[in-house]
Amino acid sequence: MWRRVVSTRVKSVAPETSPLSCAFLTHFSFKSGDPKGIYREANGVKYLAPADFIDASPLSSAFRRHFSSKSGDPKGIDKEDVGQADKDEWELDLEGDNVLGNLRKPKGRDIVYKVYDILRNEEWSVDLEKLENLKLNFNRNLVQGVLELSGIETSKALLFFRWLDVPGRFKHDGKTYNSMARVLGKENIDQFHEFIEEMRSLGYHMESKTYVTVLNRFLKAEMITEAVELFELAMAGRNKPTEQLCHLVLCTIFTANKDMDLISRTVKAYTRNGKILSDSVQGYVLRSLKMVGRDELTDEVLKAMNEGEGNLGEMDTLLLTHVVKKIVDAKSNGIKVSMIPVSAWIVLRALRWQGFDAYLVGGCVRDLLMKRTPRDFDVVTTASVDQVRQLFEDSQIVGNKHPICKVSIGESVIEVSNVGRPLVPSSLPCEWDKIDYILYANSQKRDFTINSLFLDLLSYQIYDYNNGIEDLENRMLRTMIAxxxxxxxxxxxxxxxxxxxxxxxxxxxxxxxxxxxxxxxxxxxxxxxxxxxxxxxxxxxxxxxxxxxxxxxxxxxxxxxxxxxxxxxxxxxxxxxxxxxxxxxxxxxxxxxxxxxxxxxxxxxxx
Missing domain, CATH: 1.10.3090.10 (cca-adding enzyme, domain 2)
Structure with a gap:
């Protein structure tokens, strides 16, 4: 159940100066322009007064968890009035945070504490015998209740988790996997990452609570690099962080005065999947880079901001002026007409006759430039894969996430994919046109720069937006992104x-x-x-x-x-x-x- 806190009462805490609280102050002062109403002063020390404001954003939820975790009280935040709200996958369910609270019967809580005491006070060999003697029927709430209690060694908690996962004893699900992930996130970073990969291989995804809980631990410990890696991991998953949480990470990097290259990594991770940073956050990032004297990162961050498939207005034009578009003649680079198989010519010309743009792309263009015989020929086109299938009788569509149409011409098979349809900026540099922007956006999704080249057989020109030809000349392999x-x-x-x-x-x-x-x-x-x-x-x-x-x-x-x-x-x-x-x-x-x-x-x- 997803709920919004209408009124909260946060327990009083000591003055706080960690990067998270500083980032929190920065966040609200940035929104309001006046930080005076956010913190008080006592005995010459400024401290946060969280009860002075109500904010239901994911950032304030993260802030409430940050402070409640210091009190040692597993209940954390008291609720006075909880109301129904629309689902927001990155807003914490404060009621759901307390797993023990969901065990409504006292007997259930007693069993949790009994298992907890065994795991906390005994060696694992003794634990195993005592757990067997309990003869319990484990369920999700019981397992989560034990794992969520602090005080159990991480290694002991993982042994308990693995011990449960046998037929007839208990079947783990996404909830229990996330509970275990939160335990691992306390200290063992490498093991935490490996565990998240294991979750994904089983079809489970990292919950917002897991991400926020572990992120707060990293930020409080000033583990900024680890926090950025976690943000990248979350953005690669199904439940992606909101802009507020991205802003939180950015603010923390600036506040802690850490490696400013982490700014570029954070922005790239957020925008890579089509998300767009608001103008206010973009302005904050660019101003902050200038304040810390890192103007050389501005171009890279601007490029990252534009990786989402959307219209950033003036940002688009500013970015594209920094991209060097290279057009080279294919014939002068040794690519002869005879090097292109008849099957590729048939597919490309048929698409052109129907009014679609079509290009050879990827490894075949790379191999042709290196005077090698390509293993296969791939085509990108402005036609949809359904339109391609209708055009060629002997063809079939394969793949769901990234569908391609396999066109059979004689004994050859040409793989045709849609080039994509990003929102084209309203204004473009004078040397760019619409198809340039579409090809550029497609090139950003490829693996290596030498595989991001496009060959237009109509004009017999090669389009290069990522210095792929230069990398080929230098015999260098580079990835498109970090x-x-x-x-x-x-x-x-x-x-x-x-x-x-x-x-x-x-x-x-x-x-x-x-x-x-x-x-x-x-x-x-x-x-x-x-x-x-x-x-x-x-x-x-x-x-x-x-x-x-x-x-x-x-x-x-x-x-x-x-x-x-x-x-x-x-x-x-x-x-x-x-x-x-x-x-x-x-x-x-x-x-x-x-x-x-x-x-x-x-x-x-x-x-």
Whole structure:
């Protein structure tokens, strides 16, 4: 049940100077322009007077939790009048915060405290025996009640959580997973992130209460970097934070005078999924950057603000003046008409004849520029996938979240996708037109800059909005967004990057090299189908040896292929023989297979 607090009474607290309270003051003084009504002064010390105002925003909810957690009282905030309100997924349910309060019968609370006392005072081996002797029928409220009580060691709480998850004893759901996540968020940051990934793999999502609770702990402990990482994690989930919470994080970064690069990361995380910051928050961020002398970040933040698919008015035009659009002639760069297969020409011309714009995009353009034969050809068009299917008889639509239309022409299959329909700004730089903006917006959703190139076969020109051609000339692989965020959103991009770098003999950018070691653990969680597919692509096109060497260098080989990794480590005579045999195998495969003659999927077995 989602409720709005009409009247609250907050327990008195000591003067507060943590980043969260400072950010809270900044938030309200920014809204009202006069902070005098927000805090009082006693004995020469200014302190917050939360009872002086009523604010039902998520920020004030976070603030109330921030102060109530200091009193040691699990009940936190007293409610005098609670009224029904519309659902707001980022407003805390103050009544629901107290899980023990939901155990209405005294007997239920007694059982919670009995289990709690066992977990708190005994060794786990003793706990296990005593818990078995209780012969309890565990339910959600009982499990949440135990986990929500403070005082249990994090490791003990996790053991209890795992012990419950056996058939016939208890089946965890999203509520109990979130309760456990809040416990892990107290101290073990890495374990908390891994647990959230486990939740997502099971189809559960981080609740607003979990995010706000853990965020407040980070902010009070001045763990600003961790708070930004948590914000990025929440924005990548289903329940996304509101602008007020984004503003809270931004205010805290400025107040704590931490690394101002975190500002850009926070704004990018918020705007990446189509959300738009209001003019007031945009103005606050840009003014604050100027105040702290970080004008060089302004362009990057402006770009991040525009990543949402929406109209920012003057911000759009200001951003686009900083984007360098490059148009190069395809023929002068060695791309001949004969290099484009007939099937691609048929699809592109048919779409053009129907009045749609259509372009080759991605890896095929990259490979053509490098004088290599593309493995496949992808097309983006202003036509919808339904219109494409109606246009070609032998075609089918696959995928739900990102649908594409597979068009069969003879023995070839051309994958066609919609370019997207962002809101085009009312005013554009003089050298830009509407299709430029649409292509630019599409390029921002791709994985690497060298895969964000568009080839127009009508004019035979290549459009580059992200310096992809320059990266190709420098033989450099760069992600479109921050590498750590890109790999967190889709860890398969790590393997894709290894495949591209090994096959094309490219170097990783420093940002990618720093990010991969921090995201290696995510690769092991990929499903066997995706791992098999990525490894097949990696080893089947004449670049098996470079791929093996790069995986070994990045410490990924022992995760993906432990037997092969052991053979290559060397040391013992037998191991050396196995290593030489394995290297000869992959070397011979590289000679047999090329981009135009890949190995069959059945060749690779992933255990």
């Amino acid at each position: 590498a750590s965020v890109s790999f967190k959103r889709d860890c398969a991009r790590i393997l894709r990057g290894v495949r591209i770098a090994a096959r094309l003999d490219l170097s990783f950018s420093e940002e990618i090299e720093d990010a991969i070691p921090k995201r290696i653990h995510l690769v092991a969680r990929l499903g066997s189908f995706r791992l098999t597919r990525e490894l097949n692509y990696m080893f089947s096109y004449g670049a098996a040896i470079p791929s093996i060497n790069l995986l070994q260098k990045l410490k990924l080989l022992h995760i993906l292929l432990p037997f092969q990794a052991a053979c290559l480590e060397g040391g013992e005579e037998e191991t050396t023989k196995s290593s030489a045999m394995l290297e000869r195998l992959f070397s011979n495969l590289d000679k047999l297979h090329s981009c135009g003659n890949p190995a069959a999927d059945s060749l690779w077995l992933v255990h």
